[in-house]
Amino acid sequence: MSTAAVVFALIVGALALGATPLRAQAGGGGDPGRGRQVYERYCVQCHGDRADGAGEVARWSQPRPRDFRGGVYKFSSTPYGFLPTTADLDRVIQNGLYGTRMPPFAALSTRERRDVIAYLQTRSPRWRTEGPGKPIAIAAEPAPTRESVTRGRELFEANCTKCHGDGTGNGPSALKGMADDWGAAITPANLLLGRGKWARTARDIYLRITGGINGTPMPEAGDALSPDQVWQVAHYVQALGGWSGSTPELRQFAAQLAPPGTEAPSEPAAADTTKR
Amino acid sequence: MTGTWHWFSARAALVVACVAAPIAANADTHRTPVGHTPEVSTADREKAEREWMYATIHRRFAATHAIPAFARKYGMKCSACHLAVPVLNQFGQAFKDNGYRMKNGTDDLRANEPAYWPLFGWLWKDYEVDIQRVGGQTVQQQGGISNGALVLGGLGSIGDKVSFRFVPIIYEDGNTIVDHGWIRYNQAFGSDWLNIKVGSAELDLPINPGREYNMGASRFAVLYAYSVPGSVSRFSVLFPQPGVEIMGHDLGSRNRYSVNLFNTGGAPRAHCVLCSPGIFGRVTHRHEFANGFLRAVKVGVFGAYATWPVGPDTSDLKGQQRLGGDMELWFGSDVLPFRATLMGITGRDDRALVTGATQDPKFNAGMLQLEYVPKLPLVFYGRLQVIRNQRQAVAGSLDDFGDQDFQLIGVRHALELNSRFAWLLELTYWRWTIKRVVPGGGNVTNHTVWLGTHLDF
Numbered sequence: 001m002s003t004a005a006v007v008f009a010l011i012v013g014a015l016a017l018g019a020t021p022l023r024a025q026a027g028g029g030g031d032p033g034r035g036r037q038v039y040e041r042y043c044v045q046c047h048g049d050r051a052d053g054a055g056e057v058a059r060w061s062q063p064r065p066r067d068f069r070g071g072v073y074k075f076s077s078t079p080y081g082f083l084p085t086t087a088d089l090d091r092v093i094q095n096g097l098y099g100t101r102m103p104p105f106a107a108l109s110t111r112e113r114r115d116v117i118a119y120l121q122t123r124s125p126r127w128r129t130e131g132p133g134k135p136i137a138i139a140a141e142p143a144p145t146r147e148s149v150t151r152g153r154e155l156f157e158a159n160c161t162k163c164h165g166d167g168t169g170n171g172p173s174a175l176k177g178m179a180d181d182w183g184a185a186i187t188p189a190n191l192l193l194g195r196g197k198w199a200r201t202a203r204d205i206y207l208r209i210t211g212g213i214n215g216t217p218m219p220e221a222g223d224a225l226s227p228d229q230v231w232q233v234a235h236y237v238q239a240l241g242g243w244s245g246s247t248p249e250l251r252q253f254a255a256q257l258a259p260p261g262t263e264a265p266s267e268p269a270a271a272d273t274t275k276r
Numbered sequence: 277m278t279g280t281w282h283w284f285s286a287r288a289a290l291v292v293a294c295v296a297a298p299i300a301a302n303a304d305t306h307r308t309p310v311g312h313t314p315e316v317s318t319a320d321r322e323k324a325e326r327e328w329m330y331a332t333i334h335r336r337f338a339a340t341h342a343i344p345a346f347a348r349k350y351g352m353k354c355s356a357c358h359l360a361v362p363v364l365n366q367f368g369q370a371f372k373d374n375g376y377r378m379k380n381g382t383d384d385l386r387a388n389e390p391a392y393w394p395l396f397g398w399l400w401k402d403y404e405v406d407i408q409r410v411g412g413q414t415v416q417q418q419g420g421i422s423n424g425a426l427v428l429g430g431l432g433s434i435g436d437k438v439s440f441r442f443v444p445i446i447y448e449d450g451n452t453i454v455d456h457g458w459i460r461y462n463q464a465f466g467s468d469w470l471n472i473k474v475g476s477a478e479l480d481l482p483i484n485p486g487r488e489y490n491m492g493a494s495r496f497a498v499l500y501a502y503s504v505p506g507s508v509s510r511f512s513v514l515f516p517q518p519g520v521e522i523m524g525h526d527l528g529s530r531n532r533y534s535v536n537l538f539n540t541g542g543a544p545r546a547h548c549v550l551c552s553p554g555i556f557g558r559v560t561h562r563h564e565f566a567n568g569f570l571r572a573v574k575v576g577v578f579g580a581y582a583t584w585p586v587g588p589d590t591s592d593l594k595g596q597q598r599l600g601g602d603m604e605l606w607f608g609s610d611v612l613p614f615r616a617t618l619m620g621i622t623g624r625d626d627r628a629l630v631t632g633a634t635q636d637p638k639f640n641a642g643m644l645q646l647e648y649v650p651k652l653p654l655v656f657y658g659r660l661q662v663i664r665n666q667r668q669a670v671a672g673s674l675d676d677f678g679d680q681d682f683q684l685i686g687v688r689h690a691l692e693l694n695s696r697f698a699w700l701l702e703l704t705y706w707r708w709t710i711k712r713v714v715p716g717g718g719n720v721t722n723h724t725v726w727l728g729t730h731l732d733f
Contacts, residue, residue: 037611040652042367045353045695057351057695060389096380099387101351103378106528107370109564109572112610 030118038108038116046101051123053182061101064184071126072181072215075198080212080220082133083126089117097197136210138203139227144235144246146253152236155229157260163188163217166259167240173217181215188218192241200244205234345396345432346371347695349388350378354698354732359615360647360655360688361698361732364484366562366572366610370529375439375462375471376432383433394432400424402728411718424448429455437462441477456516469524476516476541480523480534480558482576482602482619483645498682498708499621499661504637504669505678505713506630509584510542511596513556517541530562540582544590552593554582564610571613574604586628594626612652617645625669633669640664653690659683679711697733702726 053067076084096104165171212220239254357368405419429443443455458475500514519538543552560576600621686704
């Protein structure tokens with residue numbers, strides 16, 4: 001009996017000491033109050049107590065942690081300049097950003113992720129005045145072929161080598177030095193690594209080409225490229241870097257092509273046969 | 277055989293000689309060779325066995341938690357992985373299951389600053405007051421600052437595929453023991469479901485002794501370490517076992533399994549290479565709820581079968597089995613939860629492991645642990661344990677001979693908890709009763725107040 005009393009007293013005392021009222025549910029289903037708790041446990045060290053990207057270890061982080069106050073998120077499925085969807089934020093939280101200090105938080109529960117997103121959406125006034133952008137419509141993916149890869153190389157040469165150079169991120173602009181909107185030095189992605197910070201598949205590459213990367217010099221394609229052309233560039237990058245979904249044949253083929261920025265393609269660009 | 281015996285006897289002597297707890301202070305340190313008939317009474321040997329066991333627990337698990345090296349490597353607070361240091365939360369569990377990797381391209385040492393090296397240190401010191409009562413009479417009161425220690429260990433991932441752990445503990449009295457030592461190959465065939473660890477590794481227990489509260493006194497582990505009165509076997513699921521572990525998990529570690537094939541630690545090895553084989557396995561599932569006060573439930577089952585050699589030439593293997601189930605309930609918040617953990621275990625040993633036994637002894641045990649984290653550096657906790665001998669090895673023994681009751685309450689607060697170090701304070705009280713073990717059939721009860729500080733860096 002005495003044991004039970006001790007345990008009961010412990011529980012009641014602890015609950016009384018630590019009880020905090022739950023706030024009303026925020027839009028999107030997440031609770032920003034609980035989200036703050038999640039943030040303080042997992043995020044504050046990099047993103048800072050004020051969500052300004054100036055946490056304790058931010059000085060050692062390259063690239064720098066995101067400053068949430070401006071409501072500018074680099075990776076989203078929405079057009080350049082628009083707020084990301086909740087699914088976009090959830091994806092980054094779940095998968096992390098490869099090669100950066102942002103780890104994957106797949107072990108967090110759905111509710112934890114939902115709550116912390118709700119909290120992040122209280123950190124910028126943009127979320128009160130704007131809604132998330134409409135996700136970019138992704139055209140049906142044509143089957144990658146030698147011809148589409150060759151065309152993609154030409155388009156890459158014309159549009160991407162300025163920054164990405166031969167694919168490793170050594171273009172002329174990169175060599176001069178580049179910075180993002182927060183003033184931090186950045187380098188173009190090395191596409192030969194087979195995956196990007198956010199991207200793993202040709203579909204992800206398509207989204208990045210189409211939507212660009214907010215807050216960086218990576219522009220959206222806009223009307224400069226048709227959907228088919230975007231797929232061609234995506235297939236070229238996919239084959240060049242051995243990304244997920246690329247075939248050995250196309251990887252070998254892409255490797256035989258002259259690197260972008262060096263000389264003309266070794267094969268003439270054939271008619272676009274990737275259209276379905 | 278000689279090397280094993282020297283190792284074993286040295287460790288036994290070391291731990292018994294150095295522990296401050298009063299029950300250990302009364303220990304009979306003249307240990308009988310394992311597998312041989314003792315020349316002391318069953319009751320005396322039972323007492324000595326128990327003292328040795330808990331002394332060992334005290335030593336081994338006083339320091340088996342908190343890895344600031346990871347915080348330094350990944351730039352995260354200790355609290356990212358620990359519900360309250362050192363207890364793992366789900367994120368920490370997934371990190372551990374991944375071989376102490378984040379899997380975000382920064383695990384390989386070559387992806388980190390050259391100055392980083394996966395080394396960490398722990399320092400701790402505690403003050404303890406013990407009152408021992410026998411048959412309702414206080415027979416001993418003592419207190420003092422215990423023997424502190426420094427741990428300088430290595431743990432983490434070297435390449436993307438390889439993780440390791442090596443943890444020597446250096447005590448103030450000059451003694452050194454080596455805790456876990458293993459190497460793990462991560463994601464064989466590219467799958468999270470196949471990870472292979474070789475070496476002396478902890479078993480995947482429901483409430484992991486190496487990652488629990490009571491940083492200086494792991495007496496909570498009485499349930500795991502229990503052996504039936506008079507048993508010569510040293511096997512315990514509590515201790516790391518030398519062998520091979522195969523484990524796997526899904527993304528986020530909500531479904532997991534582990535299987536350990538081992539040679540029972542400390543067993544005499546006179547006649548063979550794999551003298552005393554054993555196996556341990558556990559399967560767990562965690563379910564999270566999208567709404568409601570109940571946030572998550574984790575359930576698991578586990579079992580072990582180990583052998584221990586007996587007889588003049590230690591060639592006769594005798595078995596012990598342990599079966600158990602556990603359930604964790606997370607209430608209120610995933611981040612600052614009220615957590616309840618229930619566990620039950622049943623054990624059965626071969627009668628040949630107990631001198632003079634007339635039947636196979638059996639016991640049942642249970643544990644209830646409650647924790648509450650009102651805010652991040654603060655945790656309150658309580659723990660109940662009961663051990664009941666269902667069938668005594670020697671027919672005619674008192675039914676409750678060797679039964680145990682254990683109750684504990686505590687509070688822990690972190691004065692510092694950042695990406696470089698943690699500084700913890702803890703206050704704990706526990707009461708531990710062992711029944712019928714003194715001549716005349718009386719109980720022994722220990723009351724202990726423990727105040728400790730721990731620095732992890």
